[in-house]
Amino acid sequence: MELKLLNDKGEAVGTVSAADELFAREYNEPLVHQVVVAYMANARLGTRKQKDRSEVKHSTRKPWRQKGTGRARAGMTSSPLWRKGGKIFPNTPEENFSHKVNRKMFRGAMACILSELVRQDRLNVVENFDVAKDQIGRRQAQGHGFIRSKCTGRDYPNQRKPDAGESESEKHAGDGAA
Numbered sequence: 205m206e207l208k209l210l211n212d213k214g215e216a217v218g219t220v221s222a223a224d225e226l227f228a229r230e231y232n233e234p235l236v237h238q239v240v241v242a243y244m245a246n247a248r249l250g251t252r253k254q255k256d257r258s259e260v261k262h263s264t265r266k267p268w269r270q271k272g273t274g275r276a277r278a279g280m281t282s283s284p285l286w287r288k289g290g291k292i293f294p295n296t297p298e299e300n301f302s303h304k305v306n307r308k309m310f311r312g313a314m315a316c317i318l319s320e321l322v323r324q325d326r327l328n329v330v331e332n333f334d335v336a337k338d339q340i341g342r343r344q345a346q347g348h349g350f351i352r353s354k355c356t357g358r359d360y361p362n363q364r365k366p367d368a369g370e371s372e373s374e375k376h377a378g379d380g381a382a
Contacts, residue, residue, distance in 0.1 A: 208328045220329045222322075229319040232312065239313035242303035250297045257282045257290035 205227040206219040262282035270277055284292045321327035 205322065207322065208325075209331055210328050211331045212334075217331060226315050227319050227322045227327075229312075229315045231320050232316050235309060236313045236316050239305055239310055242305045245301045245303045248301040250299055250301060252295045253297055254291045254294035256292075256294045257284055260288070260290040262289075 205222045205224050207222050207227070208216050209218040209220050211217045257280070260282040262280060264280055264282075267278045267281055268275060278286075281289065283289045318327065
């Protein structure tokens with residue numbers, strides 16, 4: 205399998221040989237769909253919450269007496285049968301939306317996606333990828349107070365930058381956490 209080699213101006217300057225096991229695989233749509241669905245499901249935060257009959261703010265007093273009114277018996281206005289009553293099976297943040305994907309399935313789906321990108325001529329190899337050091341730390345140099353997380357690569361505002369000679373216990377001593 206041959207991939208296009210691009211220079212810093214985006215012009216094709218040659219080709220690079222790539223492994224057929226990774227870039228010449230046939231597209232398996234059910235496998236890719238399963239991995240994408242699992243990826244999106246695992247990204248859910250579970251922030252929804254509904255109230256059941258014990259959490260709804262209502263009185264526990266009977267709305268009317270049990271017998272003699274001709275109406276159906278009723279115990280509380282927080283009953284799920286009533287308007288503005290609690291839900292019977294409410295959504296809670298503790299619900300588990302995670303999907304497990306086996307390692308071989310994930311790698312196979314990634315190989316299918318990369319192979320399809322090569323077939324559609326949407327995957328290229330860059331010859332030289334230089335990023336100036338001042339471009340990387342521009343926000344820190346301007347004093348915005350952003351720190352780049354090592355594990356996720358996200359910027360987190362308002363975190364104190366650790367000094368070179370400062371230990372972990374000294375760093376958290378001001379927070380009241382040590």
